[in-house]
Amino acid sequence: MTTPQLTRGAFLTGALALTGLSACGGNSATADPQAEPSFGATTRMSVFGTTERKAKLDEAFALYTTKFGGSVDLQAIANEGYAEKLATEMAGGAAADVVALFQHITAQYAREELLVDLSEWGKVLDVSGLDQEAIAAGVIEERRNALPLGDNAYAAFYDTTRLDALGVSAPETGHTWDEFLAFAHDVTTASGGDYHGTVDAGGDMNFLEVYLRQHGLALYSEEGGLGFAEADLQQWFTIWDELRADGVAPPAGVTAESTTGGFGTSLIVTGRAANFFIFGNVFKGFSSLTENTLALTAPPVLSSSETGLYVRASNWMGAYARGKNVDDAVNMIDFLVNDPDAVAVLGAEFGAPPNLELRDALTYDPADQVFVDYVNLIADEYAQPIPDLGLAFPDGSDRFLDQLQATNESIAAGQVDPADGAAQFVEQMSGFLG
Amino acid sequence: MTAAIGRAAPPKVSPRVGHGDGRWALVFLAPWIAGTLLLTAGPMLASLVLSFTDYNLLSAPDYVGLDNFTRMFTADPLWWKSLTVTTLYVVVSVPLQLAFALLVAMLLNKSVWGVGLFRSVYYVPSLVGASVAIAILWRQVFGSDGLFNQALGIVGIESSTSWIGDPDTALWTLVLLRVWEFGSPMVIFLAGLRQIPQELYEAASLDGAGRVRQFKTITAPLLTPVIFFNLVLQIIAAFQVFGSAYIIGGNGGGPANSLLVYTVYLYQTAFGSFEMGYASAMAWVLLVIIGAITAVNFWAGRYWINYGDE
Numbered sequence: 001m002t003t004p005q006l007t008r009g010a011f012l013t014g015a016l017a018l019t020g021l022s023a024c025g026g027n028s029a030t031a032d033p034q035a036e037p038s039f040g041a042t043t044r045m046s047v048f049g050t051t052e053r054k055a056k057l058d059e060a061f062a063l064y065t066t067k068f069g070g071s072v073d074l075q076a077i078a079n080e081g082y083a084e085k086l087a088t089e090m091a092g093g094a095a096a097d098v099v100a101l102f103q104h105i106t107a108q109y110a111r112e113e114l115l116v117d118l119s120e121w122g123k124v125l126d127v128s129g130l131d132q133e134a135i136a137a138g139v140i141e142e143r144r145n146a147l148p149l150g151d152n153a154y155a156a157f158y159d160t161t162r163l164d165a166l167g168v169s170a171p172e173t174g175h176t177w178d179e180f181l182a183f184a185h186d187v188t189t190a191s192g193g194d195y196h197g198t199v200d201a202g203g204d205m206n207f208l209e210v211y212l213r214q215h216g217l218a219l220y221s222e223e224g225g226l227g228f229a230e231a232d233l234q235q236w237f238t239i240w241d242e243l244r245a246d247g248v249a250p251p252a253g254v255t256a257e258s259t260t261g262g263f264g265t266s267l268i269v270t271g272r273a274a275n276f277f278i279f280g281n282v283f284k285g286f287s288s289l290t291e292n293t294l295a296l297t298a299p300p301v302l303s304s305s306e307t308g309l310y311v312r313a314s315n316w317m318g319a320y321a322r323g324k325n326v327d328d329a330v331n332m333i334d335f336l337v338n339d340p341d342a343v344a345v346l347g348a349e350f351g352a353p354p355n356l357e358l359r360d361a362l363t364y365d366p367a368d369q370v371f372v373d374y375v376n377l378i379a380d381e382y383a384q385p386i387p388d389l390g391l392a393f394p395d396g397s398d399r400f401l402d403q404l405q406a407t408n409e410s411i412a413a414g415q416v417d418p419a420d421g422a423a424q425f426v427e428q429m430s431g432f433l434g
Numbered sequence: 435m436t437a438a439i440g441r442a443a444p445p446k447v448s449p450r451v452g453h454g455d456g457r458w459a460l461v462f463l464a465p466w467i468a469g470t471l472l473l474t475a476g477p478m479l480a481s482l483v484l485s486f487t488d489y490n491l492l493s494a495p496d497y498v499g500l501d502n503f504t505r506m507f508t509a510d511p512l513w514w515k516s517l518t519v520t521t522l523y524v525v526v527s528v529p530l531q532l533a534f535a536l537l538v539a540m541l542l543n544k545s546v547w548g549v550g551l552f553r554s555v556y557y558v559p560s561l562v563g564a565s566v567a568i569a570i571l572w573r574q575v576f577g578s579d580g581l582f583n584q585a586l587g588i589v590g591i592e593s594s595t596s597w598i599g600d601p602d603t604a605l606w607t608l609v610l611l612r613v614w615e616f617g618s619p620m621v622i623f624l625a626g627l628r629q630i631p632q633e634l635y636e637a638a639s640l641d642g643a644g645r646v647r648q649f650k651t652i653t654a655p656l657l658t659p660v661i662f663f664n665l666v667l668q669i670i671a672a673f674q675v676f677g678s679a680y681i682i683g684g685n686g687g688g689p690a691n692s693l694l695v696y697t698v699y700l701y702q703t704a705f706g707s708f709e710m711g712y713a714s715a716m717a718w719v720l721l722v723i724i725g726a727i728t729a730v731n732f733w734a735g736r737y738w739i740n741y742g743d744e
Binding site: 080083084087088091112252255257259260398402403407409413415427428 | 577599707
């Protein structure tokens with residue numbers, strides 16, 4: 001028998017030792033893609049997004065466990081905070097076996113080789129049925145790091161109810177910049193000025209990327225620096241500056257206010273502007289926020305051969321290279337993209353189903369059907385090749401979005417002109433990029 | 435059963451009791467000591483080491499010498515921007531907040547019915563002011579359709595300005611939020627005011643000194659130690675403002691980075707870009723800045739604080 005003092009002392013020492021140990025994390029042996037895979041263990045997946053998404057995944061995993069046995073532990077949190085959480089888990093060696101990924105963190109983890117090279121897992125995973133152009137973006141430094149949970153394309157939404165009332169028809173996919181500008185002016189004029197023909201998208205990184213691609217440029221060079229010159233950016237800022245000056249795009253304060261409350265405060269939903277630019281997979285979400293009918297179309301193009309548009313995953317998923325159960329992880333990824341029942345459950349929740357045959361075989365509700373048709377249209381007629389995620393999101397690129405928005409806001413508020421704004425932006429971003 | 439026997443035996447040597455007490459104290463202090471070492475001192479030391487490295491959480495830190503600091507001072511306009519925003523915020527908000535706190539404290543330093551209730555009520559903003567809910571409320575109040583513009587409308591000023599969305603005014607809404615959290619300096623002022631002997635005021639009244647004169651010659655000088663205390667504390671706190679700026683700025687730094695206070699930029703660097711080494715360096719520079727300002731405060735204090743014993 002020991003004395004109470006000793007017990008407590010031992011307890012404390014033990015507790016300290018445990019704290020120290022748990023900080024080290026655990027590594028598991030890397031799974032062998034050549035060995036005969038075994039399924040049905042406990043598999044963990046982490047995902048971001050709405051509760052609806054979690055529910056659909058849970059439903060799909062119920063099918064998985066029925067078919068392969070074992071159990072799936074799905075951890076879902078909101079978009080905000082997911083990247084932070086995953087980074088600490090990755091660093092601590094404790095990330096889930098299957099991880100949902102944003103574009104830029106896919107690139108980051110790929111660089112650190114923290115994701116399983118899926119191209120070695122041909123025995124378990126079949127990618128032949130997927131949109132080859134779209135999945136190519138996930139191949140970084142010759143390793144297939146991730147596959148799409150759903151395919152997506154950049155888009156423009158228009159409030160046709162309001163436009164019909166004003167007697168102006170919404171632009172259609174393939175419309176040019178000149179047509180777009182004329183349209184936006186017409187709407188503003190027809191409404192007497194209190195309804196804006198377009199939102200101010202000068203701070204929208206994804207739209208800028210499309211615009212630059214139309215001019216044969218890109219956000220980043222292959223060396224990881226900026227892929228455009230100051231003058232190019234100045235031109236972009238000027239487009240929106242002139243629209244604001246004419247009252248066609250809303251003033252600075254209105255835009256700034258609208259960007260911070262989620263979709264619900266976007267000007268197309270609050271009824272203050274005719275459009276909104278964003279990736280098409282949220283079309284259903286937007287449609288549900290307004291009583292008005294929305295149309296889904298492409299942003300303006302330079303010409304029919306210079307569209308800058310592309311199809312890319314909305315969300316990626318990869319298998320954690322240090323995960324305990326890589327066999328099931330890869331098998332689950334295959335299941336989510338290739339199993340007809342699983343794809344039927346997920347529908348267009350994450351984007352258009354990546355498996356083209358299954359995508360066409362499925363029936364969708366009206367809003368999702370519009371979106372899936374749009375992705376198909378872009379893929380078939382407008383898409384231009386895109387760089388892989390490693391090139392598209394070099395080190396330091398995570399700052400681009402915030403800084404572009406801040407610079408556009410400075411210009412809109414009259415603090416700097418488009419030329420100085422472009423110069424400041426280029427200087428600041430060059431410091432961030434390796 | 436040795437423990438029971440040991441306890442039953444009456445202590446013979448008194449020094450051992452003292453020794454035993456110390457050990458027990460240590461046992462009970464242990465959770466706190468462990469917490470301090472593991473959760474405060476350890477991470478601080480780690481961040482000091484990391485500030486000389488390039489560290490992205492995922493791969494081992496690379497020693498880079500003073501690179502992080504040179505980059506901060508020479509190649510990062512945004513860092514300077516965040517420092518400017520924060521300095522402006524501190525310089526404007528702290529004096530305003532203290533002046534307001536002192537004013538309210540003087541109004542509440544009276545023996546009238548219900549004054550206790552008012553003291554509690556006025557303290558409430560200090561408790562809730564730093565919360566996310568209030569920051570979100572603030573966004574609504576100063577939005578283009580917000581309460582503030584409606585209030586202006588009532589007094590005849592038509593305004594559709596989004597005070598939060600305009601880079602020229604956004605910081606002022608943040609300053610106002612800080613001023614509104616005047617409770618804790620107010621309570622300290624109130625305690626200071628209570629210390630001033632009533633006889634002084636009575637004597638001054640008899641000599642014909644008015645309210646203003648009394649404030650200038652009695653209240654202000656005798657309150658200087660308390661003012662100093664509040665000033666030092668509030669400057670330190672204001673430099674570290676985070677939650678309200680983060681929420682009101684829409685997680686990004688506000689319109690045209692006008693709400694990009696130091697800690698928000700630090701947070702973005704650490705948890706947006708995962709540049710842990712650079713962020714650690716930023717944290718230490720902030721510590722040095724706050725330390726230097728506090729030192730200057732103490733030095734300057736010698737010339738204006740009246741401790742009443744000189």
